[in-house]
Amino acid sequence: MVFILGVNFQSAMPVKRALQCFYxxxxxxxxxxxxxYSIFNLAKVGSLPAKTVTALTAELSQMTIENDAKRLLHENLKRLKDMGSYRGRRHAMGLPARGQRTRNQIFSARKLNRLDRRG
Incomplete structure (x- = not known):
């Protein structure tokens, strides 16, 4: 078991997949x-030296990942909704916001009543 940024990973897990586990x-x-950090593509987490693991942890702690990224995303969506923009209204109604077709999306009263819409 190897700890990277407080998360416990199996020794046999590839490093690339372990990094992608972070939001x-x-x-x-x-x-x-x-x-x-010159890590081979197929390298496993268990084969990394301790120095590299601490360097990875330091690198990841400086990045905007996990809760910080989720908070930023929610703040951006809230800003769009509060402005009353088209994209904000589409997000509030649970519809596609980037021009996709909506022919097969069926509305029900239950779904409409639980939405925080701004009209």
């Missing part, structure tokens, strides 16, 4: 972090 860290960011 707001995708494949591209995981690749960049691994390249920065």
């Amino acid at each position: 707001a860290l995708g494949p591209t960011t995981a690749d960049r972090i691994m390249a920065k």
